[in-house]
Amino acid sequence: MFVQLNFTHAAFIFFERYTYGGPMQLSQLRSFIAIAREQNLTRAANNLNLSQSAISSQLKALEDELGVSLFRRSTRGMSLSDEGRILLEQAEEVLAACVNLQRSAQSLSRGATVSVTIGLNTDPTFLRVSAINQRLSLLHTNLNVVFHATETASTVQQLKNGLIDLGFFYGSLPDADIAEATIAHVRICVAIPNRLIESGEPLDWNVLAELPWVWVDDKFSPYQLLATKLGDMTKPPQRMVSASNEQIVRELVIAGQGVALMREDEARPLAEAGNVTLWTKGWSNMPLKLGWLREKKSLPHIRHAREAICHIWAAEGDVSEGDLTGKAWL
Incomplete structure (x- = not known):
């Protein structure tokens, strides 16, 4: 039996160079990712059930091993350094691949x-x-x-080609061969880097359209939702940089390089850190769904996976105050 781990080339280099080349631990990567998401050491420690001193020690050990500073520290919190932005996505891929490795070995x-x-x-x-x-x-x-990185736009084709058995996606898939279930409703907002606007400046779409934007695709569900919400007010942004996924969008927004549509759980910490302003007229709800081939719905392995996913999302709906993950639910 062949076991396939879905590494990108960059993540493989990261894994090979640092995991085999030194004592780096997966717990250090988890701490790195948690701090990057929360931009706050206390919240990250709470999410991982660690003390602040423990997570701080793990981060220092990782930075020493990699030979780079992953964050910039300030009174507002912690923001990724240029090196940290480059390594974050690779670290996430390493963790996901290790989950696959452990699961495959157990199987x-x-x-x-x-x-x-x-x-x-x-x-x-x-x-x-x-x-x-x-x-x-x-x-x-x-x-x-096996967990496999995909995009909403490619979900139908990957299901039909047998590359995946089930797939998460945003919005709807207009294909009769695909069955789908709504997993959650995600809050989406317009995040504006504060360095692009004057403090207290009135914001409407005409102002935002003149700013640089980080754009995924016109068919990307959040952009379709925004266009529907604004109706005739909509005109395309004048300057856009394309990004292939949400992680790239997030990092470009943090760097102040463009306005973007983001999930609330990702954008809210940036707003609290003073990096972005969330446009009051830009809120919308977007369904997160799970899809599979209709003709295969009764196959045991697909049914088991579908039931497990739905159970986890239903069971984890209630979160403690201050946990931003739950705010993606509506």
Whole structure:
């Protein structure tokens, strides 16, 4: 049985150079990713159930091992350095691949022969990959699970080509061959880097359209939602830079290089850190869905994965005050 880990080339280099070349631990990568998301050491420590001193020590050890400073420290919090922005996406891919590696090894040791491939259209932490993997591991010990990076726009083709068995996506897939279930409704907002606007400046679409934007695709669900909301007021931004995924969008916004549509759970910490302003007229709700081929809906491995995903999202709906993850639910 072949086990495939879906590394990008950059992530493979990161994994090979640093994991094999030194004592770097996965717990250090988890701390790095948590701090990058929260931009606050206290919140990141709470999310990982660690003390501030423990997570700070893990970050220092990782920076020493890599030989770079991953963050800029200020009274407002912690923001990624240029080096940190480059390494963040690779670190996330390493963690996701290690989850696949551990799961595949467990399955092989039990003689597992059935695999299910789940497409992830956004970051694994937001999609609750760890909890999904844990539930499938407990309930279906003979099932080998593979997590594969995808995009909403390619979900239909990847399902039909057999590259994935199920896939997360935003919005709707207008294809009769695809069955879908709504997992959650995600809050989307317009995030404006503060360096692009004057403090207290009145903001309307005409003003925003003159600013540089970070754009994914006109068919990307958040942009379609914004266009529908604004109606006749909409005119295309004058200057745009294209980005292939949400992680790139987030990093360009942090760097102040353009306005963008972002999930609230990603944008809110940036606003609290004083990096961005959230446009009051730009809020909308976007469905997060799970899709699979209608003709395969009764296959046990697809049904088991679908039930596990729906259970995890339903079970984790209630979160403690201050946890921004739950604010993506509406």
